[in-house]
Amino acid sequence: MSNDGLGSWSPGNASWEDIGAENGTDLLIPEDDFDHELSTYRIADILIPIFILLISIFGIIGNGTVIWFLGFCMKRNPFTTFILHLAVADLGALLSFSSLSIMRILTLFPFLPFYIYLFAVFNNLLLFMYNTGQYLLTAISMDRCVSVIFPLWHRCHRPPHFSTLVCATIWIISFLLTAINCIFSIFNILQNTILFHFLMNAILCLPLMTVSTLVLFIKVYFRSQLRKKGKALAAILLALLFFLFLAFPLTCISLILLFTPLIAFNVGSVAISVGLLCSCLNSSINPLIYFLIGRNKRAQSRESMKVILERLFKEEENCREKREVSVETRM
Numbered sequence: 284m285s286n287d288g289l290g291s292w293s294p295g296n297a298s299w300e301d302i303g304a305e306n307g308t309d310l311l312i313p314e315d316d317f318d319h320e321l322s323t324y325r326i327a328d329i330l331i332p333i334f335i336l337l338i339s340i341f342g343i344i345g346n347g348t349v350i351w352f353l354g355f356c357m358k359r360n361p362f363t364t365f366i367l368h369l370a371v372a373d374l375g376a377l378l379s380f381s382s383l384s385i386m387r388i389l390t391l392f393p394f395l396p397f398y399i400y401l402f403a404v405f406n407n408l409l410l411f412m413y414n415t416g417q418y419l420l421t422a423i424s425m426d427r428c429v430s431v432i433f434p435l436w437h438r439c440h441r442p443p444h445f446s447t448l449v450c451a452t453i454w455i456i457s458f459l460l461t462a463i464n465c466i467f468s469i470f471n472i473l474q475n476t477i478l479f480h481f482l483m484n485a486i487l488c489l490p491l492m493t494v495s496t497l498v499l500f501i502k503v504y505f506r507s508q509l510r511k512k513g514k515a516l517a518a519i520l521l522a523l524l525f526f527l528f529l530a531f532p533l534t535c536i537s538l539i540l541l542f543t544p545l546i547a548f549n550v551g552s553v554a555i556s557v558g559l560l561c562s563c564l565n566s567s568i569n570p571l572i573y574f575l576i577g578r579n580k581r582a583q584s585r586e587s588m589k590v591i592l593e594r595l596f597k598e599e600e601n602c603r604e605k606r607e608v609s610v611e612t613r614m
Contacts, residue, residue: 329391331556332384335563339381342567346374349570352589353596361446362515363596365423368450372416373566379409380563403468411461413533413562414480418453420526421488424495427519431502478541481534489531496523514595518576522569529565533558 349370353363382405426446430437442448464477499520536558577595578586 327553328556331553331560332387335380335560336384336388338560338563338567339377339384342377342563342570343374343381345567345570346370346377348588349573349592350374352592356589357593357596360596361441362426364446364450365419365426366596368454369416369419369423369569372412372419373569375412376409376416376566377563379405379412380559380566383409407461407465410464410477410480411457413530414460414484415454415457416566417484417488417526417530418457419450420523421491421495422449422453423519424492424499424523427516428495428498431499431516478538481537481541484534485531485538489527489534492523492527496520496527499523514576518572518595521572521576525568525572526565529561529568533562 350367353359353367353370357363359367383402386402386405426449460480464480499516503516503520533555536554540554573595574588574591577591579594
């Protein structure tokens with residue numbers, strides 16, 4: 284079996300042709316080497332899905348809480364619209380991670396039934412949510428960067444429903460890319476179509492997010508006014524930093540394995556597993572960031588997540604209102 288990067292967890296005795304996976308869409312399809320002697324690689328291949336499942340459970344709870352409060356209990360603004368859609372994408376990715384991890388664990392027991400096409404469904408769902416999360420966070424980073432560099436323009440000339448339109452466009456583009464990948468996979472039109480997804484993420488998203496993160500870091504931590512302005516920018520900056528360190532390793536590892544097929548299969552399998560674990564951590568960590576940044580450290584009683592989110596994102600709205608008053612005064 285070839286080492287095709289993302290196809291490192293492939294099923295039982297089925298070949299790549301049997302499952303139509305020549306394009307590498309099988310992000311978490313397991314490999315049946317369990318009859319062989321257990322090695323360090325095999326132990327890691329068993330433990331990592333368990334860790335992914337445990338992390339996904341906490342992440343699902345956290346992102347579900349954020350979606351509930353931002354979607355149904357709080358008044359939305361352009362900034363929280365981005366955060367809400369990002370939480371939905373992270374929740375979808377974590378549901379895919381957990382489902383695939385459960386199926387991966389079940390395949391360790393040969394007497395249990397195995398459904399190959401379920402892996403294909405959740406693999407493509409994971410690809411859809413993974414790409415959507417990257418594009419949303421790229422849009423958020425650019426939006427925050429513009430709001431810091433050009434605050435007056437951002438407040439006065441930004442279309443009122445800009446955030447909603449951007450989020451809808453991102454969901455549509457990500458869905459179309461995933462649908463094209465599925466069609467190519469079913470009809471075996473072109474091999475390694477997933478390579479184009481990761482190349483686009485690496486070429487387009489990575490530079491934009493890196494530049495935006497550097498600009499936000501310089502503006503927030505080297506200018507006292509912005510440092511005092513609120514916690515929302517700090518939360519986004521942390522989310523961007525964790526994303527760069529946790530989400531992009533999967534893209535980098537996959538591209539390396541796709542371009543270097545001579546790497547040992549066990550090494551590639553563990554590398555992909557580690558990349559998936561990092562991506563799972565990234566999808567789970569944002570609610571924790573909101574909680575730690577938004578909470579009142581001086582409060583003696585425990586605050587609810589709703590209060591923390593209101594404080595965190597209310598500061599952003601207050602800053603926008605102050606800029607509007609400042610503009611009107613200058614006029």
